[in-house]
Amino acid sequence: xxxxxxxxxxxxxxxxxxxxxVAEHARGGLDLRRCAVVFGGRRPHxxxxxxxxxxxxxxxxxxxxxxxxxxxxxALGQREAFGSMTDLDASYLIYELARKKTPxxxxxxxxxxxFFPWAREIxxxxxxxxxxxxxxxxxxxxxxxxxxGYDVPESINELLRHIVDLRQAFHEALLERRQxxxxxxxxxxxxxxxxxxxxxxDAVCLCHFFYLHRTEEAVFQKLHxxxxxxFFFQGSAAEWSVLEGLGKRLGLxxxxxxxxxxxADLHVHAGxxxxxxxxxxxxxxxxxxxHAKTVIVLPDSGALVPLLCDIATLVKDVNVSxxxxxxxxxxxxxxxxxxxxxxxxxxxxxxxxxxxxxxNHPLVKNLDFAGDPAATRILVxxxxxxxxxxxxxxxxxxxxxxxKEVSQCREALEAAQAFLGEAASGGAAALKKVLHExxxxxxxxxxxxxxxxxxxxxxxxxxxCLLGHATVEKYPLxxxxxxxxxxxxxxxxxxxxxxxxxxxxxxxxxCKSRLEHEAVAFSGSPLKGLQVLGLLxxxxxxxxxxxxxxxxxxxxxxxxxxxxxxPRDVMISLGLDRLEKEE
Numbered sequence: 001x002x003x004x005x006x007x008x009x010x011x012x013x014x015x016x017x018x019x020x021x022v023a024e025h026a027r028g029g030l031d032l033r034r035c036a037v038v039f040g041g042r043r044p045h046x047x048x049x050x051x052x053x054x055x056x057x058x059x060x061x062x063x064x065x066x067x068x069x070x071x072x073x074x075a076l077g078q079r080e081a082f083g084s085m086t087d088l089d090a091s092y093l094i095y096e097l098a099r100k101k102t103p104x105x106x107x108x109x110x111x112x113x114x115f116f117p118w119a120r121e122i123x124x125x126x127x128x129x130x131x132x133x134x135x136x137x138x139x140x141x142x143x144x145x146x147x148x149g150y151d152v153p154e155s156i157n158e159l160l161r162h163i164v165d166l167r168q169a170f171h172e173a174l175l176e177r178r179q180x181x182x183x184x185x186x187x188x189x190x191x192x193x194x195x196x197x198x199x200x201x202d203a204v205c206l207c208h209f210f211y212l213h214r215t216e217e218a219v220f221q222k223l224h225x226x227x228x229x230x231f232f233f234q235g236s237a238a239e240w241s242v243l244e245g246l247g248k249r250l251g252l253x254x255x256x257x258x259x260x261x262x263x264a265d266l267h268v269h270a271g272x273x274x275x276x277x278x279x280x281x282x283x284x285x286x287x288x289x290x291h292a293k294t295v296i297v298l299p300d301s302g303a304l305v306p307l308l309c310d311i312a313t314l315v316k317d318v319n320v321s322x323x324x325x326x327x328x329x330x331x332x333x334x335x336x337x338x339x340x341x342x343x344x345x346x347x348x349x350x351x352x353x354x355x356x357x358x359x360n361h362p363l364v365k366n367l368d369f370a371g372d373p374a375a376t377r378i379l380v381x382x383x384x385x386x387x388x389x390x391x392x393x394x395x396x397x398x399x400x401x402x403x404k405e406v407s408q409c410r411e412a413l414e415a416a417q418a419f420l421g422e423a424a425s426g427g428a429a430a431l432k433k434v435l436h437e438x439x440x441x442x443x444x445x446x447x448x449x450x451x452x453x454x455x456x457x458x459x460x461x462x463x464x465c466l467l468g469h470a471t472v473e474k475y476p477l478x479x480x481x482x483x484x485x486x487x488x489x490x491x492x493x494x495x496x497x498x499x500x501x502x503x504x505x506x507x508x509x510x511c512k513s514r515l516e517h518e519a520v521a522f523s524g525s526p527l528k529g530l531q532v533l534g535l536l537x538x539x540x541x542x543x544x545x546x547x548x549x550x551x552x553x554x555x556x557x558x559x560x561x562x563x564x565x566x567p568r569d570v571m572i573s574l575g576l577d578r579l580e581k582e583e
Contacts, residue, residue: 003224003229003230003231004230004231004233004252004253004254005017005020005230005231005232005233006233006234006235006236006253006254006255006256007232007233007234007256008234008235008236008256008257008259009234009235009236010259010261010262011234011256011259012542013207013208013232013234013540013542014044014047014048014051014540014541014542015051017048017051017205017207017232018048018051018052018055019055020232021035021037021052021063021205022052022055022056025056030202030203031202032060032061032062032063033061033063034200034201034202034203035063035064035201035202035203035204035205036063036064036065036066036071036200036201036203036204036205037063037064037065037066037205037207038066038067038068038071038204038205038206038207039065039066039067039068039207039208039539039540040067040068040208040209040210040536040539040540041067041536041537041539042065042067043321043526043537043539043540043541044207044208044539044540044541045065046526046527047526047527047540047541048065049062049065050527063205064201068209068216069182072185072186072189072216072219073185075189075196075198075219076185076188076189076192076196078196078197079189079192079195079196080178081178082178082179082180082185083178083179083180084179084180084181085174085177085179085180085181086491086495087120087123087181087514088491088492088495088497088510088514089179089495089496089497090119090123090181091116091119091120091123092112092119092495092496092497092500093170093173093496094119094122094123094166094170095112095115095116095119097166097169097170097173098115098119098122098166100169101162101165101166101169102158102159102162102165102166104158104162105158105159105162105166107158111503111506112497112500112502112506112510113502113505113506113507113509113510116509116510116513117513121566122159122166123181125163125566126166126167126170126183127181127182127183127184128183128571128576129167129183129574129576130183130184130186130187130215131183131186131187131213131214131215132213132214132215132574132575132576133187133190133191133213133214133215133218134574134575134576136164136168138573138574138575160566160570170184171184171187186213186215186216187215189215189219190214190215190218190219193218193219193222194222196222198223198226198228201228202228203228203230204223204228204229204230205230205232206220206223206229206230206231206232207232207540208232208233208234208539208540209233209246210235210240210242210243210246211242211246211581212246217246217249217250220250221250224250224251231250231252233254234256235254235256236254236255236256237253237254237255238255267284268551269284274302274303274306274549274550275306275310277303277549277550278303278306278307278310278311278549279310281296281307281310281311281547281549282310282311282314284547285311285314285315285530285547286314288545290544291315291316291317291529291530292317292528292529292530293543293544293545294530294531294543294544294545294546294547295530295531295532295533295538295541295543295545295546295547296530296531296532296533296547296548296549297533297534297535297538297546297547297548297549298322298532298533298534298549298550299534299535299548299549299550299551299555299556299558300549300550300555300558301322301323301324301325301519301534302325302328303549303550304320304322304324304532305324305328305477307532307549308320308532311530315529315530316529317525317528317529317530318529318530318532319525319526319528319529319530319531319532320522320532321522321526321531321532321533321534321537322522322532322533322534322537323519323520323521323534324477324519324520324522325518325519325520326481326484326515326516326518326519326520327515327516329477329478329481329520330361330362330363330475330478331363331466331472331478331481331482331485332481332515333361334358334361334363334364335459335462335512335515336512337354337357337358337361338358338442338443338446338462339508339511339512340354340357341354341355341357341358341442341443341446342443342446342447342449342504342505342508343504343505343508345447346400348402348403348404349400349401349402350400350401350402350403350443351399351400352387352398352399352400352401355387355401355406355443356383356384356387358442358443359380359383359384359438359442360380360384363466363470363472363478364376364380364438364442365377365380365381366470366471367437367438367465367466367469367470368469368470368471369433369434369437369469370430370431370433370434373471374420375416375420375430375431375434376434376438378416378419378420379412379413379416379431379434379435380438381416382412382413382415382416382419383406383409383412383435385412385415386406386409386411386412386415387401387406391411391412391415392411393409393411393412394409395409403439403443403444406435406439407432407435407436407439413428413431413432413435414428416431417431437465441461441462441465442462445457445458445461445462446458446504449504449507450501450502450504451497451498451499451500451501451502451507452492452493452495452497452498452499452500452502452507452510453492453493453498453499455492455504455507455511456488456489456490456492456493456498457489459485459488459489460486460489463482463485463486463489466478466482467482476522477520480520480521480522481520484518484520484521488514531543535556557582557583559579559582559583
């Protein structure tokens with residue numbers, strides 16, 4: 001089998017790759033059972049498997065498919081046993097090491113919740129250093145320059161002075177615990193690559209890679225030396241400087257056969273806002289007969305829900321493969337309201353405005369505790385009237401109110417019972433029980449939060465209540481988020497700092513910060529119907545009809561010129577030009 005395949009940008013990469021694999025298999029030169037196929041992500045494997053099935057037309061044992069992360073993990077796993085460390089545990093480890101090894105770095109941020117954003121950025125920086133296998137010598141130079149002082153806040157210079165010590169201590173801790181983060185996993189494999197054997201495979205197809213980290217290059221070079229690597233690229237080194245540099249470092253000629261450029265049927269539409277764009281997409285889709293050969297690309301995931309709402313009646317089957325920001329879901333809004341109510345609480349008295357914000361959330365006031373969600377809804381509204389003075393009571397106009405005072409407000413319960421009439425089964429006692437459940441789940445349980453483990457218990461109780469008494473099944477986004485939140489609950493219980501006592505306010509800040517970086521994943525049929533993909537999900541795939549939204553500067557491309565923590569000139573001096581990489 002040829003070692004290097006380079007295809008033109010106008011060709012279908014998956015189809016050409018399938019042709020090459022099947023042709024070699026038919027000649028008897030390739031045993032599919034001992035062939036590994038490695039892409040940057042997971043999605044192309046599904047399309048390649050379908051293409052192979054169409055060609056072989058019979059039962060067959062498929063190659064082993066890997067994403068690059070999975071391949072690196074599997075290769076390193078042959079050399080040594082290790083587990084994965086969560087981001088939260090890694091952030092806390094950085095915090096502990098900084099306090100112990102470089103206490104001046106945490107000055108002014110002694111609490112973990114205050115240092116948490118710094119820990120995330122330090123982890124991000126160390127990951128870049130590890131992925132690029134940056135040795136200690138250049139870092140020592142950075143430390144010396146930091147002694148003179150970069151034109152940045154002194155706290156950043158302090159961090160740069162100790163970055164070598166912090167990175168070394170972090171690596172030592174990971175090795176001792178046998179729990180690795182992604183960057184260290186790559187770094188570790190690259191450092192041990194000469195000792196790693198890939199005996200499980202006769203051929204490793206490295207497919208459609210573009211930008212490579214130095215650690216990835218080290219692994220690819222080892223496979224190349226062992227005669228197992230088969231490279232599949234798309235694009236010309238003469239047109240893409242990234243491919244030119246990669247070809248030189250790997251000793252490959254990356255030039256596809258010359259082909260006439262295909263005629264492109266390109267249309268540009270201008271809309272004055274997102275909803276105008278979505279309307280234009282709907283008009284274009286209405287004129288397309290085969291939606292299965294169509295993809296909609298969303299550089300900004302915030303456009304997803306407006307798009308799906310607008311095309312719902314037009315398209316039968318839709319597969320969404322991208323993350324939707326958690327911060328845009330109603331469940332996230334509820335959680336932030338619960339956190340805020342606890343933060344502004346004075347002893348056992350809640351700030352009335354925050355108390356009512358929790359009760360008035362649609363997911364709360366429509367809970368069905370008494371056989372009819374209307375009972376909860378009316379009870380919440382009458383409680384609000386009692387607090388705001390519409391219904392004169394002893395708690396009317398109170399700035400702060402205790403749960404006991406609300407529960408003993410006879411006027412609100414009687415007003416709710418009178419409004420419901422015969423529909424109020426169980427009378428005032430049943431309504432009082434509903435109020436008690438609301439208080440227990442959304443307020444009292446959170447008063448006991450003293451560490452991440454107890455926070456997980458309160459969150460799990462809230463999720464159980466919503467699953468048992470709400471109509472969350474009507475809102476797929478909330479269901480997917482609840483699934484993720486249950487996973488976070490388990491993660492928090494098992495976290496290294498799970499039993500570490502924290503003020504509740506800090507825990508709420510940590511978890512809110514964590515959720516802000518989460519995205520809800522959709523499940524669907526990747527090989528069926530209209531595809532809605534993010535930019536990275538389109539790698540290696542091709543469609544007859546491609547609709548791309550938000551082709552506007554600041555969205556496509558969307559580049560961060562300023563680094564939040566490490567100065568850009570420091571990154572460039574280390575060979576870490578993330579701006580160029582992202583572009």
